[in-house]
Amino acid sequence: MKPAPFAYLRARSLAEAFDALDRHGEEARLLAGGQSLIPALNLRLATPAVLVDINGLAGLAGIALQGGVVRIGALTRHAALEASEIVARHLPLLAEAVPQIAHPAIRSRGTLGGSIALADPAAELPACALALDATIVAMGRAGERRIAARDFFRGLYQTDLQPGELVAAVEFPVQPPERRGCVLELARRQGDYAIVGLAAAATVQGDGALRDPRLVFFGVGPTPVRAAAAEAALAGAGGVAAAQAALERDLDPPADLHGPPQFRRHLARVLLGRAAARLLG
Amino acid sequence: MTGSPLSEIDRPNSYIGRSVPRPNARRLVAGRGAYVDDLRLPRMAHVAFLRSPHAHARILAIHAEEARRAPGVIRVVTGRELAAHCTPWVGVLHHLKGLKSAPQHAMAVDRACWQGEPVCAVVARSRAEAEDAAALIRVDWEELPAVTDMETALDPATPVIHPDLGDNLAFRREHVGGDPDAAFADPEAVVVEATFHTGRHTGVCLEGRSILADWNPAEERLTVYQSTQAPHMMQTVFARHLGLREGQVRVVCKDVGGSYGIKVHVYPDEVATAALSKMLGRPVKFVADRIEGMVSDIHARDHRLRARAAVRRDGTLLAMEVDDLTGIGPYSVYPRTSAVEGNQVVNLCGGPYVLKGYRAKTTVVFQNKTPTCQYRAVGHPIATAVTEGLVDLAAEAIGMDPAEIRRRNLIPDDAYPCTSLSGMRFEALSHHKCLARLLEMMDYERLRAEQAELRKHGIHRGIGLACFIELTNPSPFMYGIGGARISAMDGATVRLDPDGSLAVASGVTEQGQGTEAILAQIAATAVGVPVERVRVVTGDTEVTPYGGGTWASRGAGIGGEAMLQAGLALKEGILAVAGAMLQARPETLDIRGGVVVDRASGAERLPLEELGRVVYFRGDTLPRDLPRELVATRHWTPKEYPFCFTNGAQASYLEVDVETGFVRLLGHWCVEDCGTVINPMLVEEQIRGGVVQGIGGALFEHCVYSPEGQLLSGSLADYLVPMSGEMPDIHVGHVETPTRESALGAKGAGEAGTAGAPAAVQNAINDALRPFGARVLAQPFTPARILAALGRI
Known part of the structure; x- marks a missing residue:
């Protein structure tokens, strides 16, 4: 389990990082927290010629409240999200998700931008970005480009990032108090990738109805999956039962070592029921 | 033990039975280990x-x-x-x-x-x-073409992996004890049957x-x-x-x-x-x-077992029958062989119980997968899962409480020595004492009441019991008789150095479980020195006495006894010298705390460092003919019984989320009789570690292969080892029935936790599922398997 040989370049500035990406193209990989990349190197699943370490780019980290959005730099560690009062106050859904990411050692190194850019379909943060209507701020030599989360996750480990671009930050709209959220996941061991996870958000009003629901499942497809039919059913008269039934149309989960597709579908229905109860509770 | 005279290991300065910290723990924790x-x-x-x-x-x-x-x-x-x-x-x-x-x-x-x-x-x-x-x-x-399905490995259409062998059969053995046919034909017999699977896993x-x-x-x-x-x-x-x-x-x-x-x-x-x-x-x-x-690394425990049991309505178990099939990979592993696990299943099923009839068969086949061989508690978790699964099925069939059916059928504590229908000779076991202590520790009746109450609220908890035997301290009948050069004997050397400290060496080995700690305790006790003054060397064929090493829970029972005898021999040698120096008869002297004392009064007479100084540097002052051997070596091997046996009882309390099939472990109990407990802390941690490995097999660990023979769970992302977050508190109790084969009386404690834990978890899950008429008997008991049993997917 030794990685194939690679060159290592520690970028001192964004310009240096862009230079390296230009020069090496697909042979280069950015190193942020390294919590997925380093194991992939050791297993020789990834064999980049050059690692471009961006950990020295201090400007890429930090959490700031800017008007109606919380802007979180790409190099912000999961542990920093976990400790942030801004996140706790304005993005409670995100605050609930972060402690469910892996283990403390991984959270102390792993970064928001790394998780978003890798786009692991079973990871929490891409699902949260979708559920919270976040905007991904991509940066290239030409400048910034803002991509809605719903347009960002394209396929299995595929994103809208273009060659030469990196994720600079993620902007999350501040959630109003009546907007509730929760993140539920089922993993056989604490810290494992979820077999099925759900980031759910909705506006709860006095009548007990769930308005404008967001149901984003993870671990059930090539990307985080927004369950549009179930969202519509949940907002409509049919309520939770109709939403659970509608998941049949939304989800096409794969079989894996945990079980067959119907196992994940079943768990997704259970999670939807539990999430609705949480949002209403 | 009351009434018997105090032995060497009960002396006032004995370290036997004390939780002495491991001398090597600090070094390892400080990162000064040498792997x-x-x-x-x-x-x-x-x-x-x-x-x-x-x-x-x-x-x-x-x-x-x-x-x-x-x-x-x-x-x-x-x-x-x-x-x-x-x-x-x-x-x-x-x-x-x-x-x-x-x-x-x-x-x-x-x-x-x-x-x-x-x-x-x-x-x-x-x-x-x-x-x-x-x-x-x-x-x-x-x-x-790859042979991967053990069920069809012997079919004529299946390719033969090694044509020279003629077929894919490695080994087959059938054993009949008593009269199983008559027992199953008993007019009052209720017969239960089921097929069990244990998942291929690894350590x-x-x-x-x-x-x-x-x-x-x-x-x-x-x-x-x-x-x-x-x-x-x-x-x-x-x-x-x-x-x-x-x-x-x-x-x-x-x-x-x-x-x-x-x-x-x-x-x-x-x-x-x-x-x-x-x-x-x-x-x-x-x-x-x-x-x-x-x-x-070797895999293990890839078994399918068809089993049945006959029980009378009054709760009397009559007979058990087990048909075991196991796939071992393409080669029998050298030199212990891969047939031993299946052979142990035949030896061990039904072991804790009085039966009238027993029939067991194992069929061991080759396949194109990683070779399997002996892994902690070889065969025991399999045999115990089947035996205890059958006992619970029998209890359910006749409407009897699982604790009660065990009380009625476990071999009585005063029935020893006796021989099981599988031919295993038991010197002295304590099933009833262990079960009683277990039920008391877990407060069985309260848990049953809690279970009933919570069921009304849609919370489904289960209680699982498992009684077990565990084979330890093998004599040459395990391997030597079959031609393998694997020593059943171990030696120990104890040396007094001039500073009054002991350098000891043993043929058994340390792998992190604390073998060296108990060897130090035994040597310190036998000679009479503070345990801090004992240095232990193991694991070097050039400097330790010859021996078999550490496996089959033999470190304490065999290596420990050799150390005890070597220590006592050295003490005799020291006291001979001390007697000459003090002009006293050696039998009037003793060694306590590193000082030669007057045996009757305890008055200090001569520190060992002074004795060492004189012997090594001023031997001229001693009588010319005085023997002055300050090194003693002794060997020990079991002779009376082919194997020692320990026994115990375990219980699991858990909750099944019947919507998701997830299992939450709430508590685990183990009462174990490993004979003399040398170091309670180490025994308890051995039990806990063993229980966790047993739980791993029951709930998490699985070497899953594709039909083409590709290992699909080949990394620790897919092969789930048990982690502390999912483990319950594990409560350990002791019953001590020392073996009389040795002066030390230790039987071994390394594997008992693993032997019983899967059965306890299996029975607890099925206890929780009982109201639904659902049952899982294929390990690991995954959420998908539990949901399938519940008919929800």
């Missing part, structure tokens, strides 16, 4: 193995030219080249009648028989360079398998630093297959980071490493990484 990977020798090279990507394939050609030219490469060696330097082996034991296997080479020569079998070795300056070069090797493979040691072999051509000696449980056995193996005399081979195990039976077998890549060192005349190191470990 094989920490060792660096001059001119040391590293080897990486190219392994077969196929379950079964012929090697047509190996193209290694590019690898040979790669940076840092010292030598690339194919299986065919290595075979000229290293003879193959056949893993059979003569007393397991009919057991057959094929010659196995250190690296595949013509054909690879499982995914992961080593086929080519790259020796380089660094492991990274060796891996880089190995990636450049191209093999022309001709894929062959995941923190430290992977590791070896550093150093052939010194000038001395013609091979020194092997190895992470192993059985250094003397490995000395024999290296000598035999590399064309050396045993005396030319020295095996040293420094620190070993867990073993669990994984490191008591002969691994092709490790023998190849030793052969490479001999070929190259320089030290070669191999450290198995996690990924190759998953396909090359």
